[in-house]
Amino acid sequence: MSDNATPTTPVKTTGLHVGDAGPGCKKVDPIIIADGVKRTFGGLTAVDVAHVEIPRGAITALIGPNGAGKTTFFNLLTGFDKPDEGKWEFDGRSLAHVPAYRVARMGLIRTFQLTKALGLLTVLDNMKLGAKGQSGENLFRSVFPFFWRKQEDDIEAKAKEILSRFKLDAKQEDYAASLSGGQRKLLEMARALMSDPTLVMLDEPMAGVNPALTQSLLDHILDLKSQGMTVLFVEHDMHMVRHIADWVIVMAEGKIVAEGDPHEVMRDPAVIDAYLGAHHDTDLGDDDDPETAEHIHALKELIDDEQ
Amino acid sequence: MIDWIQIFxxxxQELISPTTAAYALAALGLAIHFGYTGLLNFGQAGFMALGAYGFAISTLTFGFPVWASVLVGIGASIVFALILGIPTLRLRADYLAIVTIAAAEILRLIFTTNTFDDVTGSASGLQGYKGGLAALNPIPPGxxxxxxxxxxxxxxxxxxxxxxxxxxxxxxxWSIMRSPWGRVIKGIREDEDAVRALGKNVYSYKMQSLILGGAFGTLGGMIFIMPxxxxxxxxxxSLTFFIYAIxxxxxxxxILGPIVGSMIFWVLLSFFSGFMARAVxxxxxxxxxxxxxxxxxFIxxxxxxxxLVVFRPQGIFGNKKELSFVR
Amino acid sequence: MESTQSVRPHSRGRWLILLGLLVSALTLSGIAASPAMADEGGTDSQAEEFEYFFSGNVKYNDEPLEGVSISVSGNGYEAETETDENGQWTIGVPEKDAYEVTLDEDTLPEGVIVEDGQSTVDAEFGLTSRKAVNFFLGEGQRVTTDYGAQVLIRVVNGLNFGLLLALAAIGLSLIFGTTGLSNFAHAEMITFGALMMLTFSTTLAFPVWLAILIAVVLAAGLGWTLDAGLWKPLRKRGVGLIPLMIVSIGLSLALRYTFQFFYGGSTRQLPGATLPREISLGPILLSWIDVASMATSVVVLLAVAYFLLRTRIGKATRAVSDNAPLAAASGIDVDRVIRIVWVLGGGLAGLAGILWAYFRPGVSWDMGFQILLLVFAAVTLGGLGTAFGALVGSLIVGLFIEVSTLWLPSDMKYVGALLVLILVLLFRPQGILGRRERIG
Known part of the structure; x- marks a missing residue:
């Protein structure tokens, strides 16, 4: 594992897979194993993953063109959506029919593409909400502070410690709604840490973040790994993927089309096809359509990476 | 000439009238639902009706003592909350609104229909249930x-x-809202998926909130029928809508908002009605x-x-700081 | 709506039975009316006895009839009583206004009916605070039609009711689909149509067809005004959907009592509302109004379907309903679509109001509010925001309400429909035609 003192040159974790790198390949120490997970909306198949394993203790990026089913796959893994069929497990325990809140209690914490900071709660309350197993969260005990006062103080100390690491301590009494987009992303990540998760799943952590905050966010993600957590994230920013990911899984049209080390996977013709294919499907007259523009941008980055 | 003293x-009198207290209690229940948890309960009138009928029927038909009649009313409101909550608390917020408003109307129609006249007194209602409470009165007559x-x-x-x-x-x-329980409840109001992702059983919390606020409405319904x-x-x-106005x-x-809101509402309404009647x-x-x-x-x-909704959504006692962030 | 569909043949011999007129103060203070307080919201904190009374005396062949059930309804107030051993009854009401007084024929002795089917009469106070209400009893048999025919009759009634609900529901659904607003003030757009119809046809004596046209145009105008004057500015302010819904509740309350302010609390009839049922199709007896009402609904619904499916602006409307930001990005003028939807919704609601006034029958200030929940139930049943779902939902609600009166007491018929709503949400929350939404 890595113990990086200089976060700008992250130490990559290697040797994660068994045999050839490819879609659905075996991992040495998988934390999540999904088998035949399928989800359809009406006639449209959003996710159809035959087999995939997420390596433990590493940073894995889930990439793919828009509509590839990445967010839906996230929702399925975390219990926010139910697949039509399939089975998947986390740390050896099956997650089928497990509601989202139980998944979270098992140590699998996620963030959302559209940040879900709780606007009219203070930053500190946002943090405290993240802590697990609070006895004061029981209605009957909540009336009597002596049941939960001590635990509350501990939680507050921990929250303040994490907030200062994320440089949000000056804001702790402010409403989360007053934070900037990037600060909310930071808060959401910090809040996730309150429960000491084993796996953190980040849905587009860089989307809408002010470039000034990007480096800090990257450092925090690398920091998660150095503390022994596993990270799975969805991202469009290819530079970021190349920079911090130890492993990359590529989805297109609901399927896993490629897997591997970030540098090798970019050379995989299936990946380029996936991005091109997504582009070809759309009407060429729609170039100013934001989605298409994003595909083209992603493709350009891929080609840049190749050179 | 207008008799101002009479109007004033x-x-x-409305300041301390039992009606004002009843509405304050029902509004406090609604504050738990709507203000703190974000549940759109449009059936508070139904909870109040359960309090009124639960108490009156237990006393009149079954001859229960006061404490048992109160418990029957509360019990009925818990069952009602479960029936409402089980199908709707997993769905989008507006479904709860439609189901609660429909369920409250169902209750009213059941209490109105001639079919159960023996028990409910149908359209003319019930009276003569106050004896038990009056007997407990420690104040000497006078x-x-x-x-x-x-x-x-x-x-x-x-x-x-x-x-x-x-x-x-x-x-x-006040005490539950400043506790970790209240924090989860307020978190659900802001974004229930986020709270779910932090490992809280949102469904159970929403149900607890629905039951608790409904029980307050039920108690309000009992106070309402005392005079x-x-x-x-x-x-x-429209009863529910009036409570929303408060x-x-x-x-x-x-916490204070629903109580002072109820006082202001009734004092102003009484003043306005009195003034208009005399002025005409x-x-x-x-x-x-x-x-x-x-x-x-009513207009x-x-x-x-x-x-109020458009220009002062946080109400009289709401936090000014919140205003800039209310969507 | 007729709660009991019964055919009355000749009633041999007329015993003009005098009822009421015994209005001595003594009797009244003796049989005090229920000290009920019907004031909406319970405005007065003290219970008070009513100042106004209906009273009467039910006799048949000079014999007083005991235990005959009499009920009064109107102005949101309902009360019921039974005649005493002298055949006398009294009911107190909260306001000096018009009410419907009904004698429950089921409580009359065998072989006695109210003549000419006048078991429900409209009664209004004169100068005094007491009003005598008479029912003329005669000999006759209430012919109960056989079960199959009964079902058929209810089905036709239900279709009629469902079709008029659909007119209102489609507007509500389109507004919900394009703006996300659950518009509680839709009830008042329904009432507004009927009130305008009343004004132009009865008060100003315009021909019926012209009055309908004017009323519908004015109701569409109300839709436009509400959008331009209230909803559009609120949208621009970025007011959230739930606050908007509460604004619509406030608007509903304000408009409803404004109607009452100007039109009073009485129920008035539109021209032709009392036409006899003279068209017989098998066991079904219909009036020309029933036929015209159903035909109008069908034609208008077909026109709306054509508009939504075939015209450019109709397609744009569905696109906005589906995904407003996407529609805006592809060059659709969302504000214009919403304006058109409000105009259309207002006009449809106004027409629904007129037809509802004929179906009930009668025009009153809160008539729209009486069916608002049914309209919401129809929209939810069909699937929130889908126009065709609203149509299907309306027909189901209309049919269910009418057919359920075969088993349910008629004052409970809405209970069944609302229960179905809750059950459907339990098993198919997205409604009958709705799609399951994806999360995230």
Whole structure:
């Protein structure tokens, strides 16, 4: 594992897979194993993953063109959506029919593409909400502070410690709604840490973040790994993927089309096809359509990476 | 000439009237639902009806003592909350609104229909259930008080009882809302998926909130019938809307808001009705009849709801800081 | 709506039975009316006895009839009583206004009916605070039609009711689909149509067809005004959907009592509302109004379907309903679509109001509010925001309400429909035609 003192040159974790790198390949120490997970909306198949394993203790990026089913796959893994069929497990325990809140209690914490900071709660309350197993969260005990006062103080100390690491301590009494987009992303990540998760799943952590905050966010993600957590994230920013990911899984049209080390996977013709294919499907007259523009941008980055 | 003293003293009486206490309690329940948890309960009238009928029927039909009648009412409201909550609390917020409003109407229609006349008294309702409560009155018979606040022993008894319940409920709400439980509840109002992703059983919390706020409405329904009879026509949808008006006036996510909101609402309404009635009588508004003057206040309540939501969504007691972030 | 569909043949011999007129103050203070307080929201904190009374005396062949059930309804107030051993009854009401007084024929002795089917009469106070209400009893048999025919009759009634609900529901659904607003003030757009119809046809004596046209145009105008004057500015302010819904509740309350302010609390009839049922199709007896009402609904619904499916602006409307930001990005003028939807919704609601006034029958200030929940139920049943779902939902609600009166007491018929709503949400929350939404 890595113990990086200089976060700008992250130490990559290697040797994660068994045999050839490819879609659905075996991992040495998988934390999540999904088998035949399928989800359809009406006639449209959003996710159809035959087999995939997420390596433990590493940073894995889930990439793919828009509509590839990445967010839906996230929702399925975390219990926010139910697949039509399939089975998947986390740390050896099956997650089928497990509601989202139980998944979270098992140590699998996620963030959302559209940040879900709780606007009219203070930053500190946002943090405290993240802590697990609070006895004061029981209605009957909540009336009597002596049941939960001590635990509350501990939680507050921990929250303040994490907030200062994320440089949000000056804001702790402010409403989360007053934070900037990037600060909310930071808060959401910090809040996730309150429960000491084993796996953190980040849905587009860089989307809408002010470039000034990007480096800090990257450092925090690398920091998660150095503390022994596993990270799975969805991202469009290819530079970021190349920079911090130890492993990359590529989805297109609901399927896993490629897997591997970030540098090798970019050379995989299936990946380029996936991005091109997504582009070809759309009407060429729609170039100013934001989605298409994003595909083209992603493709350009891929080609840049190749050179 | 207009008898201003009469108008003012009638209005002042509303400050501590049992009706004001009943609405304050129902509004406090709605504050738990709507203000703190973000649940759109449009069936608070149904919870109040369950309190009124639960108490009256237990006393009249089954001859239960007061404490048992109160428990029956609360029990009925818990069952009602479960029936409402189980299908809807997993769905989008507006489904709960439609289901609660429909369920409250179902209750009212069931209490109104001739089919169960023996038990419910159908459209003319029930009375004669106050004996048990009057027997518990520790105040010796007589008339007490000063100025407009002069009442007999029973009237004082129900006022003291009603406001004691309101104060206890407010203290209880205050203590749970500053606890970690309250934090989860407020988190759910902001974004339930985020709270779910942090490992909280959102469904269970919403159910607890629905039951608790509903029980407050039920207690309010019991206080409401202490100075009057139980009449099904009182439990129409507009009752719920009036309670919303009170809640919005005071501030939806506050403890004092529903209580002071109820006082302001009733004092103003009584003052306005009294003034309009006397003014029409005195010929100030020749184009208006007494009946029309009586309807004006409902128009006013409607307009007040609209203006409050648009221009002061946090109410009188709401946090000013919140205003800039309210969507 | 007729709660019991019964055919009355000749009633041999007329015993003009006098009822009421015994209005001595003594009797009245003796049989005090229920000290009920019907004031909406319970405005007065003290219970008070009513000042106004209906009273009467039910006799048949000079014999007083005991235990005959009499009920009064109107102005949101309902009360019921039974005649005493002298055949006398009294009911107190809260306001000096018009009410419907009904004698429950089921409580009359065998072989006695109210003549000419006048078991429900409209009664209004004169100068005094007491009003005598008479029912003329005669000999006759209430012919109960056989079960199959009964079902058929209810089905036709239900279709009629469902079709008029659909007119209102489609507007509500389109507004919900394009703006996300659950518009509680839709009830008042329904009432507004009927009130305008009343004004132009009865008060101003315009021909019926012209009055309908004017009323519908004015109702569409109300839709436009509400959008331009209220909803559009609120949208621009970025007011959230739930506050908007509460604004619509306030608007509903304000408009409803404004109607009462100007039109009073009485129920008045539109021209032709009392036409006899003279068209017989098998066991079904219909009036020309029933036929015209159903035909109008069908034609208008077909026109709306054509508009939504075939015209450019109709397609744009569905696109906005589906995904407003996407529609805006592809060059659709969302504000214009919403304006058109409000105009259309207002006009449809106004027409629904007129047809509802004929179906009930009668025009009153809160008539729209009486069916608002049914309209919401129809929209939810069909699937929130889908126009065709609203149509299907309306027909189901209309049919269910009418057919359920075969088993349910008629004052409970809405209970069944609302229960179905809750059950459907339990098993198919997205409604009958709705799609399951994806999360995230």
């Amino acid at each position: 003293s009638n209005a002042a 008339t007490y008080g000063f100025g407009p606040f002069t009442y007999n022993a029973y009237d004082w008894w129900i006022r003291i009882l009603g406001w004691t319940v309101v104060i206890l409920a407010a203290l209880f709400t 009057r009879a139980v009449v099904p026509a009182n439990y129409q949808t 809640l919005l006036l005071g501030g939806a996510a506050t 009588e005195a010929g100030w508004f020749p184009f208006m009849t007494q009946v029309q003057a009586g309807q004006l206040r 006013l309540v409607g307009i007040a709801i609209m203006l």
